[in-house]
Amino acid sequence: MKLADVIAVLEAAYPPKTAEKWDAVGLVCGDPAEEVTKVLVCVDPTRSTVDEAVAAGAQLLVTHHPLLLRGVNGVPADDPKGALVHKLIRNGIALYCAHTNADSALNGVSDALAKAIGLTVTGPLDATPRPPMDVLSTYLPVGDAERALKAMTDAGAGRVGDYAEAAWLTRGVGQFRPLDGATPAIGEVGELTRHEETRVEAVLPRHRRAAVVAAMRAAHPYEEPGFAVHEIADLPGDTGLGRIGELPEAEPLRVFTQRVADALPPTVQGVRAAGDPERLVKRVAVCGGAGDSLLANATRAGVDAYVTADLRHHPASEHVESGGPALVDVAHWASEWPWCEQAAEILRGAFGGTVDVLVSTRRTDPWTVGATSRTGGHA
Template sequence: MARVTLGELIAVLDAAYPPSLAESWDSVGLVCGDPGEAVSRVMFAVDATAAVVDEAIGWGAQALVVHHPLLLRGVDTVAASTPKGALLHRLIRNGCALFTAHTNADSADPGVSDALAHALGLRVSGPLEPKSAAGVDQWTVNVPLEHADAVLSALFSAGAGGSGNYGEAAWRAPGTQQFRPLPGAEPALGRIGQLERVAEERIEVVAPPSARGAVLAALRAAHPYEEPAYHVTERAALRTGQGLGRVGELPEPETLRRFTARVRAALPGTVWGVRAAGDPERRISTVAVCGGAGDSFLGTVRRLGVDAYVTADLRHHPVDEHLRAGGPALVDAAHWATEQPWCAQAEGIVRFGLPALETRVSTLRTDPWTVGTVD
């Protein structure tokens, strides 16, 4: 069996759930573990509870991948005498790394809400709150033919030329540049007052706006002209398939009563169960979903005009006000239950990227509620 390192596992997870998608307040990535160590077994769970850590260690996992961060807020100790410190010490002593994919997994495409939508049988059309593509500059540079390779190499070294999974990408086309040096100029070619025509290449490359200063400095240093001819344009921010929540459609319309039963059957059982707010006979066709706490999107789903919204942790007053404002029906499930389908999604991504690994989704319910009653 081929040796797989923790670093390789992290690379697969980061590609699927880019850390750059995480919210500014979040804490994602490797919590403990050595990227150079070998891994052969990986377990997936929503939470790194004591029981889940015991399950992972008992199975012989070298990595535990979870959704909820164990260390979300700043700490000044991970001593074994503290609850979270005790878990970290137990993981480290048993050679099991801990990795978190939280809001980056929420916004990824596919992500947490895709897994929830898939479990409910929805045809997803896009995010509930789309993220825009990262900004990018397009640089257009004219350069004499004999200097084109050198200038292009300098641009690449400064951070230009990246496009998705490709590097050193450029468009090159021949042409003729003309100019007339005026008094005070120090032309590399031509004479003051005389019109000059030079065979040149037009080079086009893209670069992140953050590299703008470095790219310009590299261009000026490598270009033979006193005043290089260049132009920079910034691409408009375009929506992507990434973002929080998802909007989808049922294969066939059904009543809210029946749709609520669909949600209950699709998600793992909890004491919290599944409850709905709205007319039980309301016709449901278009549905918005958000794994985890999603009451911040109540205004968004009203504007979108969907028929129902599935999420977790809904509260009395916001729900009441939402319904009185004419918003869609609401279906509220346990926080853990709406995010648990993600575990299978993450496992599938790792299996595809690293087929030599043995993987497993935790069998434990980490929803904290243990007793429920119905009047």
Template sequence: MSPVLLADVIAALDAAYPPGLAESWDSVGLVCGDPNDAVATVMVAVDATPAVVDEAIDAGVDLLLVHHPLLLRGVDTVGAHTPKGALVHRLIKAGCALFTAHTNADSADPGVSDALAAALGLIVSGPIESQPGQELDKWAVLVPVDDVDRVRSAMFAAGAGYVGNYRDCSWSVTGQGQFLPTGSANPRLGAVEALEKLDECRLEVIAPRGIRQKVLAAVRAAHPFEEVAFDVMEMATFPSPRGLGRVGELPEPLSLRDFTDRVANALPATAWGVRAAGDPDATVRTVAVCGGSGDGLLGVVSRLGVDAYVTADLRHHPADEHLRAGGPALIDVAHWASEWPWCDQAKGVLDSAFAQTPRWQVRLSSVRTDPWSLRASS
């Protein structure tokens, strides 16, 4: 069996957490490593801290997969004299690649918030804030019946014809077309200044809007006519299951007090702890969750009509204003703890792709990278 290459692992991760879902300010993907190197062992962590890098190198893993970018903002050096550059150098010298899946993993389906929802026992119904679905074109090309298979194949080769999990999808109907070549026309069929009638197929195919020019070039190259008759219609875009946060429902209602205890028991303990805002005896049935910092979604969550919102890094004033405006109860957890369940999800992505490979192993980092280390006793 051929070894798994880093390029293969990247392809699996990009399929699960498409880079195109990342926010414009984010930095995701391969930080260091050779895509042609073999990979047999992987470690997954939330952060690439010095302690996590030490653990990865000591374990001899080939790839360290993390959620938070090591190099997020622009840098002009990764020299070993800088803290982050020193980590990059250590990883390269040890032959350990570094890969990041950040906001693309936040918005993926499933993604970071799905892992958090699963840890809390929620039945997920969709994202808090949905991303629009893929932008699609519908192509309708008029082709002589004898040439339709060639044109259809060319459009498929250009990337058209995918509908969900199906490929090579098209629809066609036969009708009668006509044309009259004029002036300097050089018709393949018929003669200048003579009306020509023929049987044609109207061939309809769906294609991503982003490959419009590629599809057009394929149609023109495969079509037998000098002038190609076609329509391109932009299809309506609908909300997708991808997006930030998740909304779900508990199998049975709990008081806010009991649900807060459930959250604390489901996530790794931290000095930050778990705190709630709202009536302790209020009933919680529907819950919104967002792994990581989620107070930017407070307004959206309020409009959803859920009973509680679980996220991290809630600030005093936004939380206070949210509650006074009648928003749902809030449960604030440590940032690291809210994203830790994703590590096991990412392990599952890689194991499902490569578990049959000899010596394949994915392990979770045992290092807690939550920065808070002490909670004062009362």
């Protein structure tokens, strides 16, 4: 397979257009025309994981976190990040990053975290709105309906998910009285005209409104077509940050916290929880990576516990004091590591064994030493 083939699969699963505007995703280095027989997937592009890719003989390193998130003027070999770019290129290894696009995607980072914990996902925690849509309806002589509908669908109407040319057609009786100055296609000036018409109704992306209306007008036989455009209310989509899910049975927070610890790779930080240890937990929100910006979402969702990383003292304390769901805080790296296997499975499924896909075994969590007080002192 070519690198371009692998990128196409990754971008179908994690569309780059869904990444945050500040993010840096996609191909960092590598030739899309080069062959790929082995891929390594990891969370962080670090010296350790680059060394692992070299040792494994991989031609592609897929990471969650970007290497060059902020703009740079160069990548000299005596710069830590520049040194990684040089090492990758010298060893014929491409680097591809899927960051916030993998966070928001259906079957993304938080789905992998939820699956690891044993949750059945019911939807996103912070849903991305569905694309704005309109409904256009118009009325035509029966014999002209098909031609007008084709013009509308050619202009972008009638697409619903995986279905094209979707429309509602129904027959009825229309009436009108042409006034002085009119040149009616049917009927006479001054006379009330009634005849059979077909009502054609179709949805369309709001950004295609002008094009679809223009196409309808051009195909319509009436001098003054009757039509209406209605905006569909904004609805939440099935993608977005975080996920909400349920456990098979409720369990105390202390048991649930251990469940989370057992599901994730060990780190120096471990797993800690805030809340009544005996509080029953069944409905759970999760967010891979730093998720304290979604504390209010978790409260509004009415979950029993919220699992995420990088929780800060004051927001966590205020959240618990205000009666929000219990909090389970894990290491950032550990919360996103389950995604690696998910991404690997997507590639394995796409290429049927023709590409060897490995998941990194290197722990890139930055914390290496942990300690607890032996003095019994009090703050």
